[in-house]
Amino acid sequence: MLIQQLTKHYGAKRVVDEVSFEIPKGKVLSLIGPNGAGKSTVMGMISRLVAKDAGLVHFEGKDLAQWNSRDLSKRLAILTQSNNIQMKLTVRELVSFGRFPYSQGRLQEEDRQKVDEALAYMELEVIADQFIDELSGGQRQRAMIAMVIAQDTDYILLDEPTNNLDIYHASNMMKIVRRLCDELGKTVILVLHEINYAAFYSDYICAFVNGRVAQFGTVEDVISKENLSAIYGVDFEIQQVAGRPLSIYY
Amino acid sequence: MKRQDVNQIKAAILITLAILAVIGYLTFNVNPKYVEFAMRLRVPKLLVMLVTAFCIGGASIVFQTLIQNTIVTPCLLGMNSLYALIHTAVVFFLGSGSLIARHPQLSFLVDLTIMGAAAILIYGTLFKKMKYQILYVLLAGTVMSTFFSSMQTTLIRIMDPNEYDALLGSLVASFSNVNSSLLAISAVLIGLVIFALRKELKLLDVIALGKNQAINLGVDVDKTIRRLLLGVTVLIAIATALVGPISFLGLIIANLSRQLFKTYKHTWLIFGSAVLGMIVLVGGQLVVEHGFSYSIPISVLITIGGGLYFLILLFGKGRQRIC
Numbered sequence: 001m002l003i004q005q006l007t008k009h010y011g012a013k014r015v016v017d018e019v020s021f022e023i024p025k026g027k028v029l030s031l032i033g034p035n036g037a038g039k040s041t042v043m044g045m046i047s048r049l050v051a052k053d054a055g056l057v058h059f060e061g062k063d064l065a066q067w068n069s070r071d072l073s074k075r076l077a078i079l080t081q082s083n084n085i086q087m088k089l090t091v092r093e094l095v096s097f098g099r100f101p102y103s104q105g106r107l108q109e110e111d112r113q114k115v116d117e118a119l120a121y122m123e124l125e126v127i128a129d130q131f132i133d134e135l136s137g138g139q140r141q142r143a144m145i146a147m148v149i150a151q152d153t154d155y156i157l158l159d160e161p162t163n164n165l166d167i168y169h170a171s172n173m174m175k176i177v178r179r180l181c182d183e184l185g186k187t188v189i190l191v192l193h194e195i196n197y198a199a200f201y202s203d204y205i206c207a208f209v210n211g212r213v214a215q216f217g218t219v220e221d222v223i224s225k226e227n228l229s230a231i232y233g234v235d236f237e238i239q240q241v242a243g244r245p246l247s248i249y250y
Numbered sequence: 251m252k253r254q255d256v257n258q259i260k261a262a263i264l265i266t267l268a269i270l271a272v273i274g275y276l277t278f279n280v281n282p283k284y285v286e287f288a289m290r291l292r293v294p295k296l297l298v299m300l301v302t303a304f305c306i307g308g309a310s311i312v313f314q315t316l317i318q319n320t321i322v323t324p325c326l327l328g329m330n331s332l333y334a335l336i337h338t339a340v341v342f343f344l345g346s347g348s349l350i351a352r353h354p355q356l357s358f359l360v361d362l363t364i365m366g367a368a369a370i371l372i373y374g375t376l377f378k379k380m381k382y383q384i385l386y387v388l389l390a391g392t393v394m395s396t397f398f399s400s401m402q403t404t405l406i407r408i409m410d411p412n413e414y415d416a417l418l419g420s421l422v423a424s425f426s427n428v429n430s431s432l433l434a435i436s437a438v439l440i441g442l443v444i445f446a447l448r449k450e451l452k453l454l455d456v457i458a459l460g461k462n463q464a465i466n467l468g469v470d471v472d473k474t475i476r477r478l479l480l481g482v483t484v485l486i487a488i489a490t491a492l493v494g495p496i497s498f499l500g501l502i503i504a505n506l507s508r509q510l511f512k513t514y515k516h517t518w519l520i521f522g523s524a525v526l527g528m529i530v531l532v533g534g535q536l537v538v539e540h541g542f543s544y545s546i547p548i549s550v551l552i553t554i555g556g557g558l559y560f561l562i563l564l565f566g567k568g569r570q571r572i573c
Contacts, residue, residue, distance in 0.1 A: 047466070048465060049462055049465055049466075069465070069468045069469070069470055070468035071468075072468065073466060073467050073468030074468075077466060078462070078466050079466075080462045084460075085458075085459060085460065086318060086319075086320065086458070087458050087459075087514035088508075088512040088513055088514060089514045093514065097455075097456065097459060097463075097467065098467075100456055100467045100468070101467055101468045104452070105452060105455065105456075131512075151466075151467075
């Protein structure tokens with residue numbers, strides 16, 4: 001996926017300003033940056049949730065706008081932060097919605113199999129028949145991920161997946177992200193606030209400041225004392241832990 | 251027992267209740283000598299009630315799903331107050347003896363045309379202009395409601411009291427003086443709406459997941475919502491033109507249906523809501539006719555019951571799920 005000169009205005013304010021980068025296939029890419037840097041808006045535009053004002057998002061040979069929405073939904077899945085589902089829905093039913101692009105609501109044998117696989121992969125079989133609104137935040141997040149897995153797309157976009165999760169569930173979520181990439185061969189793009197999660201679980205990092213790409217590269221390239229201080233305006237210490245750069249800030 | 255089976259049993263009970271209500275309504279206190287005469291009076295009323303219940307019940311469920319909120323009613327679309335304004339204006343400017351006021355068919359057509367035009371203008375065009383922000387549409391509907399009501403109140407205040415007396419009958423929902431000749435055209439219109447929206451209706455389950463999820467799953471959300479919203483408005487307009495302002499009923503039956511059938515499937519929810527509407531309307535009318543001997547219109551019953559139920563919804567145990 002190739003992003004060229006992507007731009008978005010809200011009123012007179014340019015929240016995303018001629019952003020260009022390439023998303024490496026089969027890797028985990030984290031978008032980081034301070035609040036209001038435009039990372040979620042970029043995520044919205046590359047997933048067609050937010051309309052872009054200018055620029056191109058090349059996806060598998062053509063611009064995103066030229067894709068038929070249903071075909072696209074078999075190639076690219078997005079999970080946003082706000083998922084307050086109002087309906088009486090069980091975990092299995094939610095995960096089954098992931099098959100909607102294929103079955104249009106009428107599940108075939110293959111769809112059921114994929115749903116079962118997704119439930120098993122996220123270890124949700126025990127609670128498969130519980131209602132979503134009776135689950136804890138961590139369980140609900142796992143159910144949402146299972147739905148994305150059932151959707152069976154090459155690209156998975158996650159907008160702040162660790163938001164509102166405690167340390168246990170958040171680090172589990174990041175391990176799941178890693179497995180999606182390593183075991184299932186997915187390309188995963190995340191918006192993250194927690195720099196250390198980005199450093200420890202992703203392959204590439206793209207850092208935004210004021211609607212522009214400040215840094216793009218491998219974790220080792222981007223996570224340095226100078227870079228992070230410039231991006232966040234806070235003093236950083238970097239230590240190597242388990243072969244990864246751990247940033248310390250306070 | 252599986253949820254699906256439980257729902258089927260509940261559906262069977264509902265249908266039985268509805269049939270009982272229908273039989274009760276048709277046969278209660280009928281003098282065997284005048285069966286034919288009684289049927290000629292009761293059958294058209296009954297059919298109107300069934301059609302109204304279907305319109306309001308279906309439209310309410312769809313509307314709540316589109317707004318993503320289960321305590322809204324299509325009242326918010328402002329069709330009730332527009333209806334009141336049209337009728338008041340007709341009587342005010344043309345008089346209660348005028349052609350439009352006297353001819354139910356004509357008045358029905360005028361209602362439908364104006365409400366349909368308003369629906370297309372507000373919920374078709376404006377929605378597009380507002381960049382598909384559904385809350386703006388609600389706001390527009392609320393402002394329109396107030397606007398229409400204020401105009402109507404002003405007209406009433408300077409109206410001849412005799413004319414007002416004649417008008418009042420049509421401003422309160424009632425099945426007592428409904429014209430059966432409007433049934434056929436209503437049924438045809440409803441059929442057309444459903445046919446035009448057959449694809450969109452199948453997408454309701456996905457739309458209910460929220461806008462982002464629906465887009466993610468490949469649904470053209472903006473177009474679907476716009477078309478469904480238009481359909482809802484037309485159905486409400488038909489029901490209102492048939493019997494008067496009654497869409498508050500939708501709040502009760504839609505929520506009862508959601509509580510009864512604990513499912514996300516709109517086929518069940520719409521079915522439940524429509525059948526519950528039939529039970530409430532037919533049963534209510536039975537009570538109105540034979541319990542209160544027509545001294546109160548059914549809308550009074552519905553408003554009292556609906557108001558209480560609304561409060562229960564707001565303060566009751568279902569709170570987390572509803573708000």
